[in-house]
Amino acid sequence: MLEDIWIYLVLAVVVIGGGAVALFAGRGRKPRDLPPGSGDSGGARSGTATLDTGTDTAAGPVAPPEADTDTTAPPPAVEQESDAPQAAALERPEPAAGRMVRLRERLARSGALGSTLLRLLSRGDISEADWEEIEETLLLADIGAGPTDELMTALRTRVKVLGTTDPEQVRDILREELLTLVDPDMDRRLAASPVVGDDGEPHPATILMVGVNGTGKTTTVGKLARLLVAEDRDVLLGAADTFRAAAADQLATWGERVGVPVVRSDRDGADPAAVAFDAVKAGREAGVDVVLVDTAGRLQNKAGLMDELGKIKRVVARQAPVSEVLLVLDATTGQNGMRQAQVFAEVVDVTGIVLTKLDGTAKGGIVVAVQRELGVPVKFVGLGEGPDDLAPFDPKGFVDALVS
Numbered sequence: 419m420l421e422d423i424w425i426y427l428v429l430a431v432v433v434i435g436g437g438a439v440a441l442f443a444g445r446g447r448k449p450r451d452l453p454p455g456s457g458d459s460g461g462a463r464s465g466t467a468t469l470d471t472g473t474d475t476a477a478g479p480v481a482p483p484e485a486d487t488d489t490t491a492p493p494p495a496v497e498q499e500s501d502a503p504q505a506a507a508l509e510r511p512e513p514a515a516g517r518m519v520r521l522r523e524r525l526a527r528s529g530a531l532g533s534t535l536l537r538l539l540s541r542g543d544i545s546e547a548d549w550e551e552i553e554e555t556l557l558l559a560d561i562g563a564g565p566t567d568e569l570m571t572a573l574r575t576r577v578k579v580l581g582t583t584d585p586e587q588v589r590d591i592l593r594e595e596l597l598t599l600v601d602p603d604m605d606r607r608l609a610a611s612p613v614v615g616d617d618g619e620p621h622p623a624t625i626l627m628v629g630v631n632g633t634g635k636t637t638t639v640g641k642l643a644r645l646l647v648a649e650d651r652d653v654l655l656g657a658a659d660t661f662r663a664a665a666a667d668q669l670a671t672w673g674e675r676v677g678v679p680v681v682r683s684d685r686d687g688a689d690p691a692a693v694a695f696d697a698v699k700a701g702r703e704a705g706v707d708v709v710l711v712d713t714a715g716r717l718q719n720k721a722g723l724m725d726e727l728g729k730i731k732r733v734v735a736r737q738a739p740v741s742e743v744l745l746v747l748d749a750t751t752g753q754n755g756m757r758q759a760q761v762f763a764e765v766v767d768v769t770g771i772v773l774t775k776l777d778g779t780a781k782g783g784i785v786v787a788v789q790r791e792l793g794v795p796v797k798f799v800g801l802g803e804g805p806d807d808l809a810p811f812d813p814k815g816f817v818d819a820l821v822s
């Protein structure tokens with residue numbers, strides 16, 4: 419009997435002791451890479467923000483970026499993966515190199531452009547009606563009037579001079595002329611390395627993503643974060659699309675999957691400029707390489723858009739020079755997309771274009787049209803809904819896919 423009591427006592431001590439160890443082990447774990455003053459380091463900054471663990475933490479009062487910025491709002495929160503099971507589940511995104519090749523067949527419907535042109539150009543005697551059909555095909559693919567004229571002139575001249583109907587030779591001519599239009603000499607690199615500011619200090623590369631809602635902007639921010647993680651960059655996301663509450667949740671999910679922190683506001687409709695400011699500030703304090711800022715960019719009117727984006731840019735520039743403004747356009751929207759591009763270009767200095775939904779559209783010619791219109795390169799293309807279906811744009815791979 420006495421022996422039994424001893425056994426129960428020993429068991430009780432083991433169970434209670436084990437529980438206590440587990441509890442403290444869990445509490446002692448710190449969120450990764452949090453900027454000083456956020457998370458459980460506490461105290462240095464007043465005001466409150468929450469980590470997604472739900473525990474109360476101290477994070478910073480964020481200096482009001484501009485006089486007209488809403489200062490009554492609580493500062494944005496940094497969301498962060500916070501314990502071992504989540505960290506273990508981090509995904510390793512696919513490297514950037516080779517994505518365009520993998521996604522090539524997604525351009526199949528744009529390939530209809532190439533096959534129609536090849537069929538017509540390989541005819542022994544190309545009639546005026548054939549040339550008209552070629553022209554119509556180019557226009558329907560959204561290449562634009564000017565580039566279509568140029569291509570027609572070049573093709574007419576070269577086919578006539580060569581006098582060939584050999585499909586291989588015709589294919590080579592078409593490939594060369596399309597490549598000239600897509601312009602392989604444009605600089606398509608993304609400015610994603612830290613920069614030294616006027617103060618001589620290193621700052622993260624800051625990239626603003628702009629575009630109309632529905633073009634795939636938030637998704638593209640998530641995909642681009644993955645692509646940068648695959649390239650071993652430290653990334654932080656700013657959820658400055660505060661119009662659509664779900665956009666910040668969407669970004670948080672993208673971030674969690676690859677261990678990228680997200681700065682967001684706890685309040686729907688918060689000032690986007692304040693969130694952008696805090697994101698860049700947090701990125702700077704954490705020493706990340708790149709801060710990607712999602713914006714809302716409603717197009718109700720140009721003045722409103724200019725106000726919002728102009729303010730975000732000014733406010734962010736106080737923390738770090740803006741390295742890139744990427745305009746996200748939906749390739750399926752044709753002329754409507756071109757009009758959006760014009761408005762955004764008037765409002766903010768766009769440095770690159772991301773064309774989404776290029777999979778399954780026959781409108782691939784918009785690559786040429788939009789580059790011509792804005793004078794800036796297409797830097798990335800979205801070729802599907804998968805998390806790694808965003809590829810750095812490669813003109814040669816694109817043209818090869820069209821005429822293969």
Ligand SMILES: Nc1nc2c(ncn2[C@@H]2O[C@H](COP(=O)(O)OP(=O)(O)OP(=O)(O)O)[C@@H](O)[C@H]2O)c(=O)[nH]1
Pocket residue numbers: 630631632633634635636637638659662665713714773774775776777799800801802803807
């Ligand atoms: N097929 C295809 N779908 C895409 C691509 N990029 C985004 N999408 C889809 O487009 C839809 C809209 O994407 P969101 O990121 O929510 O678009 P958004 O409305 O610009 O984001 P907000 O500005 O936050 O409103 C989603 O269903 C995406 O999966 C792409 O390259 N191909």
